[in-house]
Amino acid sequence: MADSRDKSDEAPVVARELAIVCLVAAVAGALIGFVGGAFRWCLLRADAARIDLLGWAHELPGPGWLIPMGVTAVCAAIAALIVRWVPFASGSGIQHVEAVSRGEVDPPQFRILPATLVGGVLSIGSGLVLGREGPIVHMGAVAGAETARRAGMNADHQRLLQTSVSGAGLAVAFNAPIGGALFVFEEVMHSFRLRTVVPVLVSVAVGVACSRLVVGDSPDFSVGPVDPPSITLLPVFVVFGLLTGVLGAAYNRAVMGSLSVVDALRSVPSVVKATAIGGAIGLLSAASPPATGGGDSLVQHVLSGGALAIPLVALYVALRFATGPVSYAAGTPGGLFAPLLALGALWGVLYAGICHAIVPGIDSSVAVPMAIVGMASMFSATVRAPVTGAVLVMEMTATTSVTVPMLAAVAGAFAVAQLMGSSPIYDSLRERMLAQLHHPPRGD
Template identity: 50%
Template sequence: MSIAIAGAGRRHTGRAFAVAAAAGSLVGLVGGGFRWCLAHAEDLRASILAAAGPGPAGVLVPVALTALGAALACAIAQGVPHAAGSGIQHVEAVWRRESEAHPLWLLPAKFFGGLVAIGSGLVLGREGPVVHMGAAIGSVAGRRARLDPGDARLLYTALGGAGLAAAFTAPLGGLLFVCEEVTRSIRPRLVLLTLVGTVSAVACSRFVVGGGAAFPVPDLVAPPVWMLGVFLVFGVTAGALGAAYSALVVGTLAACDRLTGVPLTARAALIGAVVGALMAVDPLLAGGGDPLSERLLAGGGMTVAALLAYLAVRFVAGPLSYAAATPGGLFAPLLALGALWGTLAEALVSPLLPAGAASPVAFAVVGMAALFTGVVRAPLTGVVLVAEMTNAGSLALPLLTACFAAHVTADRWGSEPIYDSLRRRMLQRP
């Protein structure tokens, strides 16, 4: 990551910051509205599943619901360039001048397509659509305010970070995401614009979804210093798992690309039917993963067999859902997977450790950041994002240690950061 000291000068400074504040506020309202709609869609889905009850209807209803939702979301995405998938790779490509922004129809396609896809039960995250919508709002705002091309480009990227901040109520995470992942540079003007955008976005999103951490955990005692060695080894396992997950995401997309005789909407419906069948077995096997993360971070006890089952199924269901070519991100399912891996690791090693050395919740929090780092390769973003989402500041040293180990391990395995792979794939396709 480079540090660019030279900024864009002082031209139009006040106007650019005013536009960032106004557009960031709109990002917060859109992101908060998306989260509000998703919460109600998930409640509706739960009500439909409960009404279906046991028996054949209990299987057919979730299968039909998710298949129809996946097909409809795929159809919505096909009408707009770059609407399918996360969208973060497109934001990065625009920053690198490898692609053009497509703001006109992207916003409604991402909003409604993501709402239908995630709301129907696909294992996808809300952050990708919100980041992409935030960047699209930044593109329109920069053009309407007639900012110079340099500031317009910075605003586009800054408001993508504001979208991440609104998706997870994590303003510092949104800032680090822009610097560490999207631009891989620290530019004073970009930092300031992103700060204005993320603060405005989170402040306005609270009018819609309220304040507070996304996954608040009980007060955690910092593990003893000698436990850092344990978290170092744990980070190595999370990095290896992250490398495998990245390979599965890219491999599943490549396998689906070879199904040239199957229409995209039919493929999406088939994938949705598979995920719907999993949902019929257990609703926690499907969806973005927030309820599962909340349960694990609340210390909800699960057997080792149950943890293994959830981990194995969601490890495959996430890449499969992403291959449905609907709007939806990777972050939220990754966080749930990391919480599962952390809780499972604690259950396996706790007999070897002194009583009270570290709780399952501490391992779950660290697992979220470490697996994220192994896949995305943005350790500081992972640490700060998870710390903001959980209020687990006492775990700073374990988080940093595990994320360091995860990053190095994934690199040593030759795993490419997931958004680099997805961006290259996007640019190679017609």
């Protein structure tokens, strides 16, 4: 009788605690919805201004390429200065979110949010090959932790809220609510718990609703009707997934290798290193604008069925494979997802073009399905969150007709990357971050 009475007394307490957590999650979700939406709006304006600047510089007499080179260098330098003030604003921020969720570091402080917001607009908007999702996920985590802190919650609840609202950040970044929620369960927590599921869903729903008031509710990419590929082509997609696993493992090593090279230059101040990288990317943007930036416009061109010569696609694949890791090594705020998706889409188009040339029965119509599958497969190979990757891409493209070949390719990419001994990219970045916290690099 006593045990039964104790349990009945505990139930209202648990329900009350969950209700309070959900209320705080809704407030924090609204905050990241408006802040993340504003961040996306600023990036759209910055990208348009960058393209206008490139066109204007190209028409100038003399070395007009010095203008984009100088602008990107200066923006990268300012972003690096911001990171010197707030070190946790560096890079994607997702590794910080995961470390907080595991109890390895303290919940994030509010100053990370404005630092990431301003630094991200400067670095991503100036043309560095970085994504918007990392900063928005990080800002969502900060919003969750800070709202819990202001509500008088303890450190355990602050961790819970920072983890929950980080999913709202990803959902806002890509207008993908289901993908944002799955990201928390599959990538950050590696589990489904009632204590987390409900606040995640609440914050995601509120966050996406608020962000749509700022940036609209259209999918990230406009894709026309895509016919389901013939089941006879399934082996072609499986082989593509296996090859993407190799590419993804190589990309992860390129990211970590670039960071190691930059770290080895201990006598060079971080701002100088960021300035040099920004200048190099700015110079490349003057020569080939599609090779720089997050890559959304290039992906949209591909998914709209726009024609690109196969040699040009191969060049873009090579350039973006190199510029993504180099841009990330600058240490400015910026994520990895968007450049990964662009690389995956281009790689899919390249593979489709090669198959069209050498495999009987494959025509050019397979390029768009392969680009969509390439985005999900590349995500799976690098991040090692296959379900999140597949759902995220389906939401971003509003396309489900390639689900079967996508799942087959995603599974193949995941398996090969695992067999190659490649660590998931955010595990590697988290370990690097923790090592630097215990043994700060000398210099600066």
